[in-house]
Each structure stands twice: as C-alpha cells, then as structure tokens.
Amino acid sequence: MENATRIAGLLAEIGADWAILTGADSVCFATGHVVPVEIGFSPFAGGPTIAFVSRDGAVGLVCPNTDAGQGGPWEEISYPGFACAVTDQIGNYLRAVQDMIARLGVAGRVAVEPASLTAAVADLLPGERRVIDRPLARLRAIKTAREINLLRRAAVVAAMGQREAPTASIPGRSELDVLNAIRARMETEVGVRCALAGEYLAGVERSATLGLAPGAYRLRPGDPVVCDLAPRVQGYWGDSCSSFVVGGEGTAAYRAMHDACFGTLQLALSELRPGLRVCEFDARLRAHLKSQGYYYPHHSGHGIGTSVHEWPRLVPDETAMIEENMVLMVEPGSYVPGLGGIRCEFMLRVTRAGAEAMAMF
C-alpha cells in the first residue's frame, strides 16, 4: 500500500494526524479496495465506505459485508448490510466506524473530504479538521508504478473496445446495441462487469451535438460516429475516443477534419512533457487545430485514475505544471453541423522527457 504511505507523508505536510477518506475513488487510491458503484449508493450500506490512514501509516477500512474481504494488509471491519433478517444498516455501520476509531486510536487532527464525509461520521471524529481535497488531488495526479500498470491495463481494455467499435457498428443496429456489444467485448476480456462512462453517437447531427446520450437511433451506412469509451478495471479508469464512419471512409471534408483532430492528438504526444504548464499545453493544441479551421468548445482533457476525471483538468486557466508520471487524457475534437462530430482521445503518460500513449487504436 504505497499510496497509504504517500498519504501518511501528506498528513505530516498539512499538519494532520489522520485521513478519513469517504470518496469511493479516494478509498481505492489509498487501499486498492474497490467500492462497487454501478448502481450508485448500495441499498445495503449504512454510509460511505471509509479508509482511515494515519500519519504513522496505519490503515483501516470499514465496508459492508457485501464487498468485504478483498484482501490487503489493513485492519478491516465489515458490518452486516445484507442478511436474511431485519437489518439496521445505519446502526451497524456507525458501530463499525466507532469500533474502528477505537481500535486504531483515531485522535488529533483529522483531514476529511467535505463532498462525502457524512455528519453522522463527523460526529464520531475528533473536532479539529483539515480539508484534504486539494493536496490529495495533487498527490493522486502523480501515479506510482503499480498505478501506471493498472491504468495501462484499463487503457488496453478501452483500446480493445475501440477496435471492436467499427466492426460492431452495423447499419440497422441502435447506438445502444453497438455500445453494449462493445461493452461485452471489454467485460469478457476483464472477466467481470465494469462501470462504463462515455458515449456512442451516430449520424451527422447526433455526432456533432455535445451533451447527448447514446440512444435508440439506428445506424445508417455513411454515418459518422463518435465512440467514447471509459471502462473501470480493478478500480482504475481507462478512457478513449475514436471517430469513424459506418461502413466507409467518409467524405473528403470529413477525412480532412479527422486528419486535423488526429494530428492535434499526435502533436499532443510530441509536445507533452514535464515542466510545461497545463494552460500552455492546452493553448498549443487549440492553436494547432484552429490553424486548420477547426475548434472544440470543451476541455482539452483531464487527469484519470480511480476517478474518471481527476485533477488537473486541461482547461485554458489551469496554471499547474505538468509532471512526470501524470496520466492525462487528451481529446481534441471538432463538431460541425452538416458534417458531423470527431473526437480523438488517447491516455498519455508523462515520462521523464516527453510522453507515451498507454494504448493506441
């Protein structure tokens, strides 16, 4: 649990004794324990799963019995959430939290996550608080070797989905039919269900419209497709986007736009390096694409890890410095009424002197 050790170091820096991590992404970052998220908050949980990390490197986990025992050298208390009897999930949860606080001897200053720390848990904790979010986000942005392996695996799974996408994009199928065929390919590869973010939009109008969700629209030959696939594998997200035309190569205008977007992604791969500021990198990508007459109204990308969007987001006003072993999504695109939409997205790992694509497709 190298990340727990890193968090212990962070606590010393920010003057706190304990981290009380209540976000599913932070819990997984600290311990590797994967909180199931696919149906939202579990009806068998009495509150958020919690990872406790001390300044000395002690680690505790409180989770419902439905996802206990994933293994790891932490103290674990699981509570009855699912049972063949009347079950007081909230009472059981709070008793487990109390037991863990006593067992670990949680005292002093606690660093917490305000988006998810519940009032019921806060009432059990010592009163002196720090907010851990920003320093933790910065710590999480730099990936360990273990995390890079996990992210590479997620990138490879996403790439498998992307390679399946043109084959699965058969005229007459709905967008949702195709997305689920691709999902089947990725999940069978992983061997378990994966939470999946992303989109699959087909047709000139739909592919050029941001903010739509995949629907019952049935593919026609010649439809441009934007296929954005982000599966969660062992708690770490992969992300990716490809753009293609159903059963063909598209018009000359489409191909020119694709070349410009893919070229911008290639530029990103050659430009990305430690020591560059995010805003400079973002500006170079936008300028390169603009010089060819195209433009995207969204971010240039984002960090990724145990959350599908992490700090730093690649936006024009982010002044953070790019560092070695950040893993960044880069996703230039163009959306033109009457022509269609294109977005090209790889996972890029920042290396000592440059960057590498974690998977290509």
Added chain:
Amino acid sequence: MENATRIAGLLAEIGADWAILTGADSVCFATGHVVPVEIGFSPFAGGPTIAFVSRDGAVGLVCPNTDAGQGGPWEEISYPGFACAVTDQIGNYLRAVQDMIARLGVAGRVAVEPASLTAAVADLLPGERRVIDRPLARLRAIKTAREINLLRRAAVVAAMGQREAPTASIPGRSELDVLNAIRARMETEVGVRCALAGEYLAGVERSATLGLAPGAYRLRPGDPVVCDLAPRVQGYWGDSCSSFVVGGEGTAAYRAMHDACFGTLQLALSELRPGLRVCEFDARLRAHLKSQGYYYPHHSGHGIGTSVHEWPRLVPDETAMIEENMVLMVEPGSYVPGLGGIRCEFMLRVTRAGAEAMAMF
C-alpha cells in the same frame, strides 16, 4: 409532485418542518428528478444532490449543471460542476445549498438521512434534527398510481430482457456477452442507458453458487442459467429472475426443481394480500417449497421503487403488515450442487384483495 405532498404530511406527523433528502433514491421519490448513478458519485458534483421539502409543500432542488433542468415545478438551483475552466465544485455546491436555504427560508426542525447527509451541508442547516429514514421508508412502500405506472414500465422492460435471455444464450458466448446482449435489448427499448443490477450465471456449478458475479465463463449446451435482471427506468427499478437451460429443457430432476420454485412463485401470487404479515407470507413460501424438498437461504423478496431494494424486506423476522399498493419482489429459488440453481422472480403489486404480477415472462 404528489410524493412531495405526502412527505409534507409526514413532516407534520414526525414534528419536523423540512425534509432534507440527500439519497439519490429519496430525491427521485420526492421530485422525480433522476440523479445519474451509473459511474457512482459524479466527478462533477460537490456533494449529494438535495431535495428540500417543507411542511407546507414547498420543494427545492440543488443539483450540478450536468443534470439540471429535468423539469418540474420545484425551485431549482444548479451549480457549475462541469465547465471549460478551473471549477471549484465543492465551493459552488455549498454556495448553491446556502442560496436555496435562504430562498426557501429553511428554519425550524429538519428531518435528515444520516447515511448521506454530509457534514458540510449539516453545518448550514438549523440545529434541531430528526431522522426521517424509517417513516420515509414506510411512506415509500405504498406506491401512488404514478409510481405504479413507472414500476409497471420497468417491469415490462425487465420482462423484455427475460424474453430475450433464452434466445441470447448461445453456446460459446460468455455470460457477460449474453448479459450485454440482453442489456442492449432493454436499453434500446427504453431509449437511454439504464443502470442495471442483477446477475447472469451459467453452468451447474456457477448457477448453484450464490454471490458470484457474471464472468467470462462460456456457455455450453445443457447449462442451467439463473438470469436476474434489474434495470432502472426513469428512476424506478424493475426486477426479475428467470431460470432455464441453454438449448433445451433440462433433466427431469432440473424440471422438477423448476416446477417447485415456479409453483412457489404462483403460490405467492395467490397468497399475497393486504393484512398478512410479511413473516407469515415468508413462512408460507418457505414451507411450500420445503414440502417439495427444496430450500433457499436468502430473503423471499423485497420492496422496490426508486431503490432496487426497499423496505419491507421479506425476511423471517419482519413483522410489518402487507398493505395495498405495496410493490414486492418475490423470488423463491433452489441451489443444488450437481444439479444447478433456479430462481423465479416476479414483481407483484398488492391490490385491495390480493395481488397481481406487473409483468410475466
């Protein structure tokens, strides 16, 4: 928003002035606003989406801009969660909550949900608290006409998935391939992606083992299958389970076990009625199945609505009275090493004098 009016009545009963609902299921119950859950807690949210309901029937909603404007006669404040700029989601969220508290004039006693009320929100609320969970669970158990229509729709979608299941269960496909083919059928019918709980397990050993997740196992002719499908449609869950044999009818022993389980489900349909206690109903089902030599170690079923498992759970020690317009899942099963697993599950609506299946397959 009939349910908001019902909650207002509940507040009067429990001596509270405001309900502060922070569970995604409670928010949907009160307002109809659907919180996306498929990838867990949104990276663009600064805290849980909140529905405010007053004793006078005033309703407010605070949600991120990513899922704002679903429409409804409530006061809505959405905050920037996703933007092409550096964004302080938590700060924006807490300002929106504060604005809503001021706009609605939240004061007096507040009734809260301890599993999800965050400390950051609690700090903004009046200090006098009630816990709303148990009375709200009891209120939610009795469905309105609108909710019954929504649950019937979800039941019909699940039934479509169930009818697709034997056709999709082709030898050589993995469990996850089949589950996603079924999911495609249901989602294309609905027109958008649906959160999906449940399982699909094939083979004598896997179908007879509780607690497994669908995996890469590839179907063989003659495999028994347990197919449990629970899609969320417009915020309301459907649930269902069928059991069948890949490409055939199964052995005589399998068919006898199937008859016993399905017969127990039929018994449930004829026995379920208002005025019966849950524990009596549960005991009758277990006794009927036991008289034929079979047994299940899990609950007999559960309530369903904006959460896939709701009060009352059908367990031996639940003394609650069954009431008209409860919607209950009933799922007798049997799991025999060497023979396989079977579970048969319908959604049953309690009527004035009996019960009806909301969909059959």
